[in-house]
Amino acid sequence: MTETIFRTIRADILACRLLPGAKLKIAALAQRLDVSLGAVREALSRLSAEGLVVSETQRGFRVAPVSAADLTDLTTTRIEIESLCLRRAIAAQDVAWEAELLAAFHRLAHTPEREPNDAVRLADNWSRMHEAFHLALVSGCKSSWLLRLRGTLYMQSERYRRLSIPVARVDRDLVAEHRAIMDAAIARDAERATALLAEHLLMTARILLTAPELKEDPDSPSGEERGRRVRPQGSAAEKEPASA
Amino acid sequence: MTETIFRTIRADILACRLLPGAKLKIAALAQRLDVSLGAVREALSRLSAEGLVVSETQRGFRVAPVSAADLTDLTTTRIEIESLCLRRAIAAQDVAWEAELLAAFHRLAHTPEREPNDAVRLADNWSRMHEAFHLALVSGCKSSWLLRLRGTLYMQSERYRRLSIPVARVDRDLVAEHRAIMDAAIARDAERATALLAEHLLMTARILLTAPELKEDPDSPSGEERGRRVRPQGSAAEKEPASA
DNA sequence: GATGGCTATAAAATCGATTATTTGCCAGAT
DNA sequence: ATCTGGCAAATAATCGATTTTATAGCCATC
Structure with missing residues (x-):
């Protein structure tokens, strides 16, 4: 159920297997965890309310930044x-x-x-x-x-x-x-x-x-070009084999 | 979008238009607000993370009790x-x-x-x-x-x-x-x-x-027949014309 | 007459598809 | 050569249907 997904993603974030600032692509997570889109979306929403994930309207979810x-x-x-x-x-x-x-x-x-x-x-x-x-x-x-x-x-x-x-x-x-x-x-x-x-x-x-x-990886001192710096989906999402 | 539903339901709970302990039937809310099931479910999940709604596995959501x-x-x-x-x-x-x-x-x-x-x-x-x-x-x-x-x-x-x-x-x-x-x-x-x-x-x-x-309406002294008392969908949901 | 199991109903959870929006790219014009 | 406008691919958001699960009512049996 969705509770399991919620805990799995939370554990990945807490253990920094999903790096701060990383883009959380719903489709990719759904395929990896072998569940439906809606379930992932719901889990991400709850994480967002807990402050571990930030959501930007119409632009998806990403792991809450650190600074x-x-x-x-x-x-x-x-x-x-x-x-x-x-x-x-x-x-x-x-x-x-x-x-x-x-x-x-x-x-x-x-x-x-x-x-x-x-x-x-x-x-x-x-x-x-x-x-x-x-x-x-x-x-x-x-x-x-x-x-x-x-x-x-x-x-x-x-x-x-x-x-x-x-x-x-x-x-x-x-x-x-x-x-x-x-x-x-x-x-x-x-x-x-x-x-x-x-x-x-x-x-x-x-x-x-x-x-x-923390000084080179941090949140957004100026605020722009965040995806450029950390290259979240390329490095973070692919390097971690998840499910662990 | 789902943000609107989230705010609407939260406002209803805060204003006590949805009484503490009331059962939140997803289908009824979806029909009333004219949105899909998944959207309501997501809003309820976020409310649950904020502590205004409690969810019991496989038994749905209800407004967080007061005591x-x-x-x-x-x-x-x-x-x-x-x-x-x-x-x-x-x-x-x-x-x-x-x-x-x-x-x-x-x-x-x-x-x-x-x-x-x-x-x-x-x-x-x-x-x-x-x-x-x-x-x-x-x-x-x-x-x-x-x-x-x-x-x-x-x-x-x-x-x-x-x-x-x-x-x-x-x-x-x-x-x-x-x-x-x-x-x-x-x-x-x-x-x-x-x-x-x-x-x-x-x-x-x-x-x-x-x-x-507070003494007669509170959370759950014994725990049974809670839906009976407040009749949530009948009174609370219908009397308020939503969207407010 | 009471208790236990079974069935029917209603609600919640999950899923896959469809729609809308954004972003990156290419072409054309200045 | 560069900038701008449109086009296409990708991705997020929404929806309706299907499946699973709980609850309540009923019948049979003890």
């Missing part, structure tokens, strides 16, 4: 929202939450960050564990609206995180960072926990902002 | 997000922003709250002016992500606000409330401005929470 300005805005906003969630979670702390958080951390700490044979791409499994940890961290927050907003921002960040991996030459002890945040949260030290979380998020953004990739 | 718990959560979340926006707007204050805010307030203050002949429904025009004022208040915030989140929550609140009007027997000086918030913002008193804004939002929620309507 340094967007990453900066996204990161600062995310810090504020995640902090709100984390403070509430700490205030409503209970044993079940602590247990889940410890379990999520343990799973994350023992999952290899990259695929054994592919040193450049993030492992899908690690991404899942990472998401589960951060979700466990804030899941004590009872507000479903706040968690929903957080989820939107987390999803957007996922694209940048995947983009940043080939650039991440700095060595960084992610396990220690996550452990420090968790320890502060369990110790009910909201100030310290939110400060560590903010630094954690800022670090990721900073690494990407100093990397050259 | 006292959801209103409480929505209000507290909205207070936090709007406060973040307002603080940033005040920090980045400039003359252009002040001018726009004053203009928006003046328009709002001189727009009648209800239709002259219909004392029970909110005037569409007043709703537009009210939205414009609140948008002007926070538009000094440069973060497009934060403003986007705020927009989502504002839209959700709109439904409750329209629902609350037939109940609003308490007399309330909305013009004075808005003026007080504006004055504090222009005076760069962020603490006072956010406090007044919070009280403003809480007041609206409080009025609705004490009213009986």
Whole structure:
């Protein structure tokens, strides 16, 4: 059904198998996924409402662009929202939450960050564990609206995180960072926990902002000739064998 | 095109012409709006991603339910997000922003709250002016992500606000409330401005929470016979001549 | 008399074709 | 030689029909 297509395309976008700015040709996607045009169109519409895809009337869909300005805005906003969630979670702390958080951390700490044979791409499994940890961290927050907003921002960040991996030459002890945040949260030290979380998020953004990739691949500084620069359908659409 | 249908259905939901929980039959909507099935389906999908419509697999779409718990959560979340926006707007204050805010307030203050002949429904025009004022208040915030989140929550609140009007027997000086918030913002008193804004939002929620309507019409206490109660296609769909 | 299965009806999901729009290209004119 | 106008190919948007699925009513059996 259309839900499957929706998730498949979203996963491709989040994992950067479909590059930012790439043109999304409905017919090509339909043939590749072996479904009808309408189904793809519906999935693209939903993605558009979630902000992962942009649609221009009568001109089709493309993957939402990335830019340094967007990453900066996204990161600062995310810090504020995640902090709100984390403070509430700490205030409503209970044993079940602590247990889940410890379990999520343990799973994350023992999952290899990259695929054994592919040193450049993030492992899908690690991404899942990472998401589960951060979700466990804030899941004590009872507000479903706040968690929903957080989820939107987390999803957007996922694209940048995947983009940043080939650039991440700095060595960084992610396990220690996550452990420090968790320890502060369990110790009910909201100030310290939110400060560590903010630094954690800022670090990721900073690494990407100093990397050259974002400067030459970005959105639209002047706005014209976008298709020319990235050559989306030629390179992105053909190089990725999809369905994975 | 599908964009028009999307906006039409969204306006019907926000104005409560389509009641919360009402079943949205695709065929009926398609015939009424004189478009195809696929177009309606796509519009409903986008609404679903925005949270105004819920979809159950193989069981169609219905208008997102309302409940006292959801209103409480929505209000507290909205207070936090709007406060973040307002603080940033005040920090980045400039003359252009002040001018726009004053203009928006003046328009709002001189727009009648209800239709002259219909004392029970909110005037569409007043709703537009009210939205414009609140948008002007926070538009000094440069973060497009934060403003986007705020927009989502504002839209959700709109439904409750329209629902609350037939109940609003308490007399309330909305013009004075808005003026007080504006004055504090222009005076760069962020603490006072956010406090007044919070009280403003809480007041609206409080009025609705004490009213009986939400208690008997709410989401799904037990979950059955929901279509029976509101008879959506019979009353709501037929009484409004669409296109408005 | 009640319960369980079966059938009929209605609605939702999917599909392939048709129509309209845009874009790139070629030819002709200045 | 270059610019402009039209033409053709590609692609997005819309539509109506078909297929699958859920629900409700009915009959048979226990």
